[in-house]
Structures are given as structure tokens and as C-alpha cells.
Amino acid sequence: MGKFRVSNSEYVQPFHRLQTQLSDLISETPPGERLPAEPDLARQLGVSRATLREAMRSFEAQGLIRRRQGVGTFVVGHPNIIETGLEVLESIEKMARKIKLDVSMGDLQIKEIAASPTHAQAFAIEEGSPLMDVRRVIFADNRPVAYLIDIVPEDVLMPSALKDGFTGSVLDFLLRQGSPQPISSSTEIQAIPAPPDIAHALEIQRGDVLLLFVAHLYSTDNRVIAYSLSYFIPGYFKFRVVRDVTSEHPFA
Amino acid sequence: MGKFRVSNSEYVQPFHRLQTQLSDLISETPPGERLPAEPDLARQLGVSRATLREAMRSFEAQGLIRRRQGVGTFVVGHPNIIETGLEVLESIEKMARKIKLDVSMGDLQIKEIAASPTHAQAFAIEEGSPLMDVRRVIFADNRPVAYLIDIVPEDVLMPSALKDGFTGSVLDFLLRQGSPQPISSSTEIQAIPAPPDIAHALEIQRGDVLLLFVAHLYSTDNRVIAYSLSYFIPGYFKFRVVRDVTSEHPFA
DNA sequence: GAGTGGTCTAGACCACCCC
């Protein structure tokens, strides 16, 4: 069939109808409750499972439902949103504390790596130079919401020092350490489909959309002391920027 | 089959292998050239068309390929990237001019609408109040790259005035008009799956990822004079933010 | 072991573009 005829000249794609039906179903289901299993739901709604799953994708991306393999699909209550201005640089932990959100870290991995071409360019060092690679998942309300990767030269972040007192924030760690002294960062904002490994860590589907911040952290002596990739699940974060109109504008 | 066995204990999902193969194929194909048709390519690569299309999604989201219904899938050369800092507010036209990019506007729609609850809140006015709704597609190098919606009260932007000399930027228009005088904006940055209508206008697949800026524009008398939604195709834009470490940080 | 979501297949029909 593919599509089905509603009147002589009007086709309605299952997808559009499905989105409405799903939206209703989700809003009628109490948060925390499980939805019917996909094969059942597909039968109920009169579509194939593939079409149903495609329509469900956008709801998951908005954080309204959560799918857990082997368990089920659950309706999520209105999530607590981590909201922050981008005027100042601060760790997720500090942002979260401000809004009294329970944030924790998991899946911490610390590796020594050799500088890739990308790393070499970021730090203005030679390829193959030793670097520390620190990556972890950030949880808020027991839900993974961000995946953070920090790349730091070994002389900036002693591997041994990391063993103690690392709570998830490389920035906070460097600030406590005191030297070199972080002073500012330059961040590029992108949106990308989640790479498979990160999708897995964040318990989302590969290809789901993520916000990506690529940041260079500078010290007081103007050196790049950290290069970081921060992947955020949209819907759990809200980033705000205040901008001024350029002064030379009016008669440009 | 679903997945296939490579050795006794190792499975490789077609998806991973496909991404590599597609990446190679795309990088080996001269920009502007067409890729084989999907059914052919799927056969060549030994996967079903559904799997092939799924793997192609991420490449389209990155702007590396462009799919055109009824025509074919084309390799896109390294796109000219519109890069800008977020410290100052300026129109896409101005950004583009700086990097000598050919930018134009299309599909301009100007409507009078009644304020929705969202609009009423944004402008602090009553629901149903008359507003102007201006939306259009921004093209760069003959490719749609952004979809802009501006909502403006009728007393700020005279409908008649819009008829002449509107080139795509409400900001530039208000600046030329002089009163009320725009002075700053507050913008929220999100990432969302493209809604069907916008996906269509931007010639991407529904569900593909977009960057969304939700902005409130303020005038010198501290009034909200415009509410805008800006959808950007990632890969054609690069937004940069410079942030300073908070002063109270070191011993917090 | 039973049930869930995750992935993949083979085939079909559609809308669209261009000759």
C-alpha cells in the first residue's frame, strides 16, 4: 500500500498521522509508564514496525520517551533542563548545582594517547606527542545527558594526579591545581548525528541528533592547555547567548 | 542474515562497514558527480536499500552529499562555511558578505497572523493580537542552507514597508528603518530534528538534524521587537563563542 | 526462557524530475 487514499485527491502519509497519534499517546501516558511493545503498537496503529520506529525517533530526540533495549519504551516526565548562559565558562557540575539538579559521572576512561593530526594542530605540537585522553558520561537524574572528551598534554595534567579527586570536570580540576591557570576558551557549536560509540554510551539511537561543542581552553600564558569535545543530548540543555548590535551597523 | 560472522567471535554490523565504504566512495568521487542509484549501490555493497539509506543520512547531515528526488545523489565539494562569532549580532547576509559567499533569499512568505500563546508570552501582549510573520529560505552557492522565521508586531514593521526593499534580513531592515532601534538580542541554541515542512523547504530529509536559534530582539526602550526562529543546516555554519573563566572560580 | 528494543532484508508503490 505505502500510502492510503483519504479522498479522491488527497493522500495522507502514515508518518504524519502517526506523529499525531504518538503525541497523543505519550501525553496521555503518565511519566514513568511503559508504552506497548513495538510490534503490538505497530499493529494497533496499523503501520509496520519500521514506520512506527521512524516516527518515534523524533520523540526520543526531544527527550519525551526513552527506549531501553530488552526493557521497553518509557514516557519521560518533563525533564529538568540545564540552562546556562555562554558568557562565562563553567563546568556542567557548577551549572547543575545552580539549578539543584543531581548530576553524577560514570564510565570514566583515562588513557594515554599519541597526538593525532587533529590534536597536533590544536596544541601546536608534533604528531605522536603524548597526551591524556579523559572521557566520561554525565548523568542527570540517573539519565545520561552528555558525553565529554578532554584531551590534555601530560605536562598540564599529571596522570597520577587524576587518580585522586577527579569528579568529572577537567576545568574544575585545572582550576584547583592552579598552574597553568585557565583563563578563557574558544568554542565552536555544531549539531551532528551521534557516532555509534557515543550513541551507545548515551543510550540513544545512532544517528540521533547531538549538540557538539568543540573547545580550546587557554591559559594565562596564552597556551592551549585543553582540547575538548562535549556532546549534549538536546532537550536536557538550553544554551543562551546575549549579543549586541554592532556599532557600525546603522549606516553600513 | 542481519549481521554476518567474520570470525568465530566477532560480528560486524553492515552499518559500520557501510559507513567506511561510503566515506571512501564519497571522497573518491569528484564534487558535483552523481553517485550510483540507490538500488544499484545497495546491490554493489551487498546491503538492502533501507540500510544503505540509513548510512547515507549522516553524510547528508554533514553536507557531504545532497540527495535530490527524481534526480540523484550528488557529492558536494567542501562547502564554503559561514563562520561567525556570536559576540555581535549580525545578519546572515553580512556574515556571508565578509567571506565573499554568494547568498540569496527565496520562498519569501509574508503573512498577517494572530498571536499564539507562545507569541503572546514572547512579546508580553495578548493572544490574538496582530503580528507579521516573515519566513524565507536562505541560499548559499545555490543550495538552501537556512530557514528563517521572524515574528514582528505590526507597529514595529509596517506591512506596506516590507513590500519594498526587503532583502531577507529583518534585522537589517529594522536598522535601516531606525525606529524602534534594535540594540541587543538574547538567543537560545538548540538542536532538533527537522520538522517536515522545513525539511522540505531546505531539501533535506525529515528528521535530519538542524541547529535552531530562538532569539528575542530588544530595542533601546527595552521592548521585544522581534521573535525569530532560525534553522541552520549544520556543516554550512560554524558558530564560535569566546568565554572567560568566572572570576569567583579559583577557590569556589 | 520469555519478551523487549535494535538491525537488516526483499520487495513494492509513490512523487518527482527530465527527456
Next chain:
DNA sequence: GGGTGGTCTAGACCACTCA
């Protein structure tokens, strides 16, 4: 008319979770 990408189906097997 012929070929392209866009959507949908029905069915299968897999990995995962939990009792």
C-alpha cells in the same frame, strides 16, 4: 516514459534485560 530518491510493508534474526 523512464529513472531517481522517498516511503512503507512484512518478516526475520539479533542483543539485551530480567525473572
